Amino acid sequence: MSHTPTFILADNQEVTRSGLLHYVTTLFSGAVTIPVADKSQLMSVLDECGAGIVVLDYTLFDFQGIDDFLNLVNRFSEATWLLFSAELSEGFIRRLSFEHRISMVLKECSGDEITSALRCAVVGERFLCHQVTNLLVSAPESFAKPLLTASETEVLRLIAQGKSVKEIAAERNSSIHTITTHKKNIFRKLQINSVYEATKYALRAGLLEMVEYYI
Numbered sequence: 001m002s003h004t005p006t007f008i009l010a011d012n013q014e015v016t017r018s019g020l021l022h023y024v025t026t027l028f029s030g031a032v033t034i035p036v037a038d039k040s041q042l043m044s045v046l047d048e049c050g051a052g053i054v055v056l057d058y059t060l061f062d063f064q065g066i067d068d069f070l071n072l073v074n075r076f077s078e079a080t081w082l083l084f085s086a087e088l089s090e091g092f093i094r095r096l097s098f099e100h101r102i103s104m105v106l107k108e109c110s111g112d113e114i115t116s117a118l119r120c121a122v123v124g125e126r127f128l129c130h131q132v133t134n135l136l137v138s139a140p141e142s143f144a145k146p147l148l149t150a151s152e153t154e155v156l157r158l159i160a161q162g163k164s165v166k167e168i169a170a171e172r173n174s175s176i177h178t179i180t181t182h183k184k185n186i187f188r189k190l191q192i193n194s195v196y197e198a199t200k201y202a203l204r205a206g207l208l209e210m211v212e213y214y215i
Contacts, residue, residue, distance in 0.1 A: 004032065005053055005121075006053065007033045007034070008042065008054045008079075009036070010036045010055060010057065010061065011037075011060060012037040012057075016107070020055055024118065027119065028118075028122065039063065039072075042054070052079055053079070053118075053121045054079050055082045055084050057083075059086065066092060070099065073099070073101060081101055081102045082104075083103065083105070086108065090135060090204060090205070091206025092206070094136065100126055103126050104127075104132045105128075105132075106131055109129045109130075109131070113129050113130065147189070148186065151182060155183065156198060159183065159202075165180055
C-alpha cells in the first residue's frame with residue numbers, strides 16, 4: 001500500500017462524507033480522497049484508479065443485493081473494502097464474514113474503532129468492529145422463538161418490504177382474509193403493533209437486507 005493512500009468515500013450523505021474526510025486527513029497526511037454518491041460513480045472511479053480504499057455505506061447505494069455487491073468486489077480485486085453503515089442485518093454480516101477482503105464497522109462505533117478500521121485498511125488488514133465480532137461469535141438469532149410458520153415467515157418478509165395485505169394476497173395466490181389472519185398471528189406472536197416493528201424484527205432476523213428496506 002502506498003504511503004499516500006487513496007480513499008474513495010462512497011456515501012451519499014454529505015455529513016458522513018465530511019466526517020470521513022476529517023478522519024482521513026487527520027490520520028494520513030497527503031492522502032487522496034474521492035467522494036462518490038452512487039454505484040455508477042464508484043465504478044467509474046475504480047475503473048480509472050484500479051485500486052484504493054473504498055469506504056462504503058452499502059445500505060445507501062443502489063445495489064440489487066449482496067451478490068451484486070460481491071460481483072463488484074471481485075471485479076475490482078485490487079481495492080480494499082471497508083463497509084461503514086448505520087445498520088447491517090445479521091444475515092448480511094454472517095454472509096460477509098467469509099469474505100476476508102471486506103472489513104466492517106458501524107457508524108455508531110466509537111471514534112477509536114473508526115480510526116482503527118481506517119488504519120487497518122491502509123496496511124491491508126481486515127477489521128471488524130466489536131458489535132460485528134460479538135454478533136459473529138454468538139449463536140444465530142433463533143427465529144423459532146417465538147415460532148412462526150413458514151407461511152407467516154414469508155408474509156412477514158413481504159410486509160417488511162412495504163407490501164400491502166392486498167398485494168401479498170395476490171403474490172401468494174391467497175385470499176385477503178388469509179393474509180390478514182397471518183398478519184394478526186405474526187403481530188401477536190412477536191408482540192408487536194406496527195409494520196415498522198415488524199420490519200425491524202425482519203432485519204434483525206436476517207429475513208430482509210437493508211438494501212431491500214431502503215428500496
